[in-house]
Amino acid sequence: MLSLFPLDGSLAERYVVDLTETQPPWDEAAFNATLNGTAYTTRHHTPFLARGSETPTYARRNGTYYHLDSLVVGEETVSHPVLRLFEVGRADELDTAPDHVTHSSLPEGDQQAVQVAYFAARARGNTGGAPRGLVQRDGYVYRTDDAAEASDLLEESGASHVEFRDTIYEVEIARETFHESVYRADADPVADSTAEMETILRASLLDARATREALSQAEREILRQAAADTYRESHPYSEAFTSLLTKLDHWAYLDGDIENDAGVEAGSRRFLLYDERYFTYRLDFASE
Numbered sequence: 001m002l003s004l005f006p007l008d009g010s011l012a013e014r015y016v017v018d019l020t021e022t023q024p025p026w027d028e029a030a031f032n033a034t035l036n037g038t039a040y041t042t043r044h045h046t047p048f049l050a051r052g053s054e055t056p057t058y059a060r061r062n063g064t065y066y067h068l069d070s071l072v073v074g075e076e077t078v079s080h081p082v083l084r085l086f087e088v089g090r091a092d093e094l095d096t097a098p099d100h101v102t103h104s105s106l107p108e109g110d111q112q113a114v115q116v117a118y119f120a121a122r123a124r125g126n127t128g129g130a131p132r133g134l135v136q137r138d139g140y141v142y143r144t145d146d147a148a149e150a151s152d153l154l155e156e157s158g159a160s161h162v163e164f165r166d167t168i169y170e171v172e173i174a175r176e177t178f179h180e181s182v183y184r185a186d187a188d189p190v191a192d193s194t195a196e197m198e199t200i201l202r203a204s205l206l207d208a209r210a211t212r213e214a215l216s217q218a219e220r221e222i223l224r225q226a227a228a229d230t231y232r233e234s235h236p237y238s239e240a241f242t243s244l245l246t247k248l249d250h251w252a253y254l255d256g257d258i259e260n261d262a263g264v265e266a267g268s269r270r271f272l273l274y275d276e277r278y279f280t281y282r283l284d285f286a287s288e
Contacts, residue, residue: 004226007278011201016058030185040185046070047185065191074182081154082176083113084139085121085169100161110153116140207270208248219244
């Protein structure tokens with residue numbers, strides 16, 4: 001299956017970021033320090049945090065474009081508090097509810113911690129799983145000193161139970177050891193004009209290029225259908241689809257055993273420049 005999705009604007013508009021407007025806030029601090037010749041390091045999280053499909057990341061300062069990256073330069077062994085929750089029961093069904101605090105009465109940081117730890121508690125023994133990007137070590141990890149100091153739950157007199165979504169949970173706090181990577185921010189100048197930056201992004205990102213003049217009417221119709229919905233064909237492919245795949249430089253997809261071929265990944269997002277307009281596209285396998 002071929003699916004085609006148009007993109008608005010230039011690649012530079014998508015990949016050159018304004019660090020004064022991005023989150024997390026350490027991006028701008030890392031950029032400023034690096035440009036001033038100061039080594040900026042972080043622990044556990046990376047400077048210029050990867051933004052999924054929006055990487056690679058570039059920034060502009062005084063007319064110069066910089067590629068933003070980070071390097072692992074060390075490791076530190078540290079300890080952090082970990083919050084885990086264990087269900088006691090619904091508040092309206094317990095004969096005697098233990099003393100507890102409500103989720104809404106906690107500081108903002110604790111509210112986030114309880115919600116994440118709830119995901120972990122809910123997933124125990126269930127097949128639904130938990131959001132692993134948030135849940136760590138079966139609960140929530142207070143990664144920074146500021147977060148720990150602002151917490152009510154971590155105090156010696158902190159609550160032993162919390163109510164969340166009408167259910168009471170036992171609170172367990174453990175201080176555990178973590179081995180965390182140390183990252184150094186890196187900002188390299190790569191271009192002095194918008195045109196140069198666009199050329200670099202094209203070279204970095206584009207998987208295929210095509211023009212209407214270079215395609216037959218049948219090939220153009222395939223792209224039209226792929227943009228409107230999804231274009232589907234079974235192997236062996238039609239002459240037009242075979243020709244289009246070769247023009248997009250996807251020769252491996254002409255093989256009858258595509259799914260077992262090394263280096264052929266279905267569902268990957270790719271970039272196409274078609275008549276000076278950018279598209280993303282996907283090639284997927286579907287069972288009959």
